[in-house]
Amino acid sequence: MTAAHPFTADLTQRGLDPSSDLEFQLPDPEDEGISEPEFRHQIETAWQVCDRFDLQTDIWRGRILRAVRDREKRGGDGRGTGFLNWLKEREITKSQAYSLIELADSADTLLQEGLLETKDVNQFSKRAFVETAQSAPEVQHLVSDVARRGDRVTRREVKQLADEWMAMSSELLPQEVREKTANNTIPTRYVAPLVRELEKLPDPHQQTLQTEVALTPDLDTVKQVTSEARYLAKYLDSATHVQALNTDALDLEMALEEALRVGCLNATADMVKQAAQLEQAAAKLYTAWKRLNQLTERVFVDSGASTPHLRSLLDHLGPLTSSLIEVSLGEPESPLAQLIRLKILSGDSDGS
Incomplete structure (x- = not known):
């Protein structure tokens, strides 16, 4: 079990009752004397306070649930009955409980490995923190750097950093594309989806599309190849679930090549999906x-x-x-x- 790292956020470190910190004054929506930018600033500030408080509460709920679960493992009946009864009394589903435990584990790991300081947790929105915890270690380092600088981290920032790292590091991308991504000729928001779709394909299909995009490494080709990869994955996945196609008399690969040649891959993939x-x-x-x-x-x-x-x-x-x-x-x-x-x-x- 990962040891829990207690932290005190800036919402409570002043020795106040945590609930009192949530009793802030919201701007009056009827007040014409307050400018629109100031109104939105005050609303955003209040929202961030709630967001931080919500994140910290869920982390601690996860730690509590983990403690109850581990105690049950130590002295229970071996089937987790006591833990499940504890959840039932509090109207918490098993999936919710383990989701919170996973969040607590992730928080403790990020703190234990020194990626985050306790005060840095306040820079995250709840969804951004969960997204960071589920990201690759390299992305976690990038996001942690942003949080340590004191910048606000939302899910959008996490996704952007994840896309940038994927576009710069993926071996599935030809060198020509990675170079153009590095100098921002091709935006990462278009390259990352290509990587995700290529990951779903077997090697021969990957190589065909990699060659295509390497020959013409521009934005239009990246978009086109991404679309082709998406429909290829849909075709290959659906075809394995159609009993009518499970016969030696049919060559699925040749049918796929012909669909590509005549330009009807999209319709063919949808046709096979509908058949499934x-x-x-x-x-x-x-x-x-x-x-x-x-x-x-x-x-x-x-x-x-x-x-x-x-x-x-x-x-x-x-x-x-x-x-x-x-x-x-x-x-x-x-x-x-x-x-x-x-x-x-x-x-x-x-x-x-």
């Missing part, structure tokens, strides 16, 4: 149809002549329980309504 969704929807439809039939049979057996309304309910569900499902798209009385019929054929012995 349709197969999943068909499986869910069949499962729901079987379950509905089981339930209607149970209700039919349990009901009788004394439950005419319940029997009427079963009759009205008939179009959904037969092997020929009928569903109306739109209001039945509307001239634009369409009646959709789906016939379910399976290998069941009942022939349905």
